[in-house]
Every structure is written in C-alpha cells, then in structure tokens.
Amino acid sequence: MTENRIVPNRKSLFLRACRGGPVEHVPVWMMRQAGRYLPEYRAVRAQHSFLEVCKTPELAIEVSLQPFRQFAVDAVIVFCDILVPAEAMGLPVEFQDAGPVLPRPVRSHSDVQALRDFDPDKDTKFVGQAIAGLCRELGPTVPVLGFAAAPWTLACYMVEGRAKSGFGAVKQMRYADPALLRALLEKIARNTARYLKAQIAAGAAAVQLFDTWAGELSAADYDEFALPSIQLLLEELAAGETPVIYYSKATNHLLDSVSRTGADVLSVDWRIDLKDARAKCRKRSGPPFAVQGNIDPAVLLGPVEGIRQAVRDAVAKTGGTGHILNLGHGILPETPVEHARAFIEAGQTTPLSAVASSASGI
Ligand code: CP3
Numbered sequence: 001m002t003e004n005r006i007v008p009n010r011k012s013l014f015l016r017a018c019r020g021g022p023v024e025h026v027p028v029w030m031m032r033q034a035g036r037y038l039p040e041y042r043a044v045r046a047q048h049s050f051l052e053v054c055k056t057p058e059l060a061i062e063v064s065l066q067p068f069r070q071f072a073v074d075a076v077i078v079f080c081d082i083l084v085p086a087e088a089m090g091l092p093v094e095f096q097d098a099g100p101v102l103p104r105p106v107r108s109h110s111d112v113q114a115l116r117d118f119d120p121d122k123d124t125k126f127v128g129q130a131i132a133g134l135c136r137e138l139g140p141t142v143p144v145l146g147f148a149a150a151p152w153t154l155a156c157y158m159v160e161g162r163a164k165s166g167f168g169a170v171k172q173m174r175y176a177d178p179a180l181l182r183a184l185l186e187k188i189a190r191n192t193a194r195y196l197k198a199q200i201a202a203g204a205a206a207v208q209l210f211d212t213w214a215g216e217l218s219a220a221d222y223d224e225f226a227l228p229s230i231q232l233l234l235e236e237l238a239a240g241e242t243p244v245i246y247y248s249k250a251t252n253h254l255l256d257s258v259s260r261t262g263a264d265v266l267s268v269d270w271r272i273d274l275k276d277a278r279a280k281c282r283k284r285s286g287p288p289f290a291v292q293g294n295i296d297p298a299v300l301l302g303p304v305e306g307i308r309q310a311v312r313d314a315v316a317k318t319g320g321t322g323h324i325l326n327l328g329h330g331i332l333p334e335t336p337v338e339h340a341r342a343f344i345e346a347g348q349t350t351p352l353s354a355v356a357s358s359a360s361g362i
Contacts, residue, residue: 020322027074028347032330082149105161120198128202135203146199150211193236215250267292269328320352
C-alpha cells in the first residue's frame, strides 16, 4: 500500500525540511495523528483510560505507531498530552468526555508558589521511556517528535481549569495582576525547558511547542506576556541542532512576533497563506523560516480529489522546500481513515518539480 513511495531515510528528509534543504518530497504527518478517527486507537481506549495510555510506555508506543503502520507517515509524534506537565507540577487533571478539566485551577500567588518544579526523569519518566521505545522500534531512519505546550496555552488551561472556557479567568489575571500571570508563565517555561530537554535526551529528533491559544492575544499582549516566556523556555532548552517547531493558531496578526520566538519552524493554520508566512517571517539572520501546515482539518472530511488539490495548492505555495506538510490543527475524530491516507499519500507523491514554477518569490 505504501511500498512504492518509501523514502530511504525519513529522519534525514524531515531534518532537511526543517533546515530548508533539498528534499525528495515534502515530509508529511498530522497533528493528533494517533487519535479517535482510528479504529485501532478506539480499541485501545475501550480497554484503558486516556491518562493510562499516556502513562504506560507500552500503550503509548502502541498508539503512537498506529498512524505509522496505517499510512507510513514521515514523523511519529509520541502519544501524550500537553496537560501532563500541569499534573506533574501538582495540578490534578481529569479527562472527561467534554475535554480536560483541572478541578483546582491556579488563581492566586500562593497557587503559583505551590506549583512544583518537577523532575522529568522521575515524575514524567514515562514520556522519555515512550520516546526511547519508539526510537528502538522505528530505528534510526524515522524521526520521533517530542512536544509540550507553549507557556501561554498551558497557563490558559491551568487558570481556566477547562477547555473552551472563554478565557475570562486568565484575562482577568492579565489585567488585575499581570505580575502573577508573568510569574506563572515563567514557572511553566522553566519546567517545560527541562521536560523537553529530557525528551531530546531520550531520542526526540525534533520537538514541537503547541500554542493553540496564542491567537487570543493582541499583538501587544503577545509581546508582553507570551513571547518572553517562549524565549526564556527556548534559551533554557538550548536545543542546539535539534529543531524546535512552534505551532500557533489564528496568529495572522502576530506573524512578526512569532518570528522572534527563537523556534526553527513555524507551524501555522489555514487562516494564514503559506507564501505570506514565508514572506513575512524572516529570521534575524535573514533566511526564511521553514513552515509547517496548513490544511484545514475539515478538508479531510470532503472528497479525496479536494484533499489532493489542497495538498497541491499548499506545496505550490512553498515550492516544497522548507515545508513540512501538516494540518492547521488536530485531525478531527470524524475523519474517514481513507481520507487521512489520501492526505499522506498526496503529500508524499506531489512532485516538487511540477509545483516549483508556480512558487515564485521564495
Ligand atoms: O499528535 C498526536 O497524535 C500526539 C498526541 C496529542 C494529544 N494531545 C492526544 C490527545 C497531542 C500532541 C495533544 C496536544 C494537545 N492536547 C493540545 C494542543 C493541540 C490542539 O489540539 O490544540 C491541546 C490543546 C490539548 C488538550 C486536550 N487534550 C484537549 C482540549 C482534549 C479534548 C479534546 C479532544 O480532542 O478530545 C484532549 C484529549 C486528547 N489528547 C485526546 C487525544 C488523542 C482525545 C482523548 C480520547 O482518547 O478520548
């Protein structure tokens, strides 16, 4: 099913794409690729709770491998959740049908002080074990990705206590006690740096920061609160040769700011034109960023020809270099498996020469 498009070394392909080097085709994977749209994932979840899967390396490894077995994706992201470090810092987290709930949200200075600086080699050892196990299973030619939340997005969950909250509590904190929000962001940044360092030590070929709620902020607030915390995190992480991918959602108004995070690859959603992202986001030293994205996950609910067209259009925007093809947000649970397959296959078979001519100005 995938034999005719095997790339000899997916890790090399992925790392070349992160650095803007020459590639055979765009590497492609999907955010939330291990998830409920896969029957084999639902079968595991019928037997085990979500957190049990995250915390049991054999189970986390099994579900992380499911999309690789199905579609031969070009990168395998470790199965976990952005809220795992919140729990390690001392906040209980429950995964309910309507989404995650943190029953004891952070609201005061004493709440922030009570957050623990956790030891990733002890308190979240299962993440490193899952990454190391995946590296063993997959061998040296498949990149395993680690991840964490960006500080602002994790702070949203820690202060609101649940998803889809309207952001009243965290925005109130921003206006009523900005120093408190800053202290929380700094604590998250320092803990996340150590958490990601442990993931790289375990074998992660690249790490991604998820800043799902960055778009909630004005440019001024992003620059004042979110940006310094990401910069601190990345300084402390000192990832060196290991690429850092920064995903943010609905950040058309923040492109200039997201270029200053210190990340190597900018992952954007479908609201942003990939060509614009390239043009507007330049590293201080000059060269354009590699970009990741940006297909609307809803495209995968439509017909296969539309999926192929969306992939061709996205690859035409970048010319295929410095581009990791992905969705603009996590794959939707109602996505047909065959449509996910069509997306991966289209990414791996769209010839770069055919699109290069329409990708001027890059
Ligand atoms: O990409 C992958 O396959 C790796 C696993 C992964 C999960 N969550 C598994 C998961 C990753 C990278 C995440 C990141 C994550 N988690 C984000 C950032 C990306 C995004 O989607 O915005 C956020 C905001 C969360 C927090 C979270 N976890 C929410 C809001 C929910 C509930 C909504 C939902 O989709 O169910 C979760 C649960 C969750 N995390 C599931 C999975 C597979 C579904 C749980 C289940 O099996 O019932």
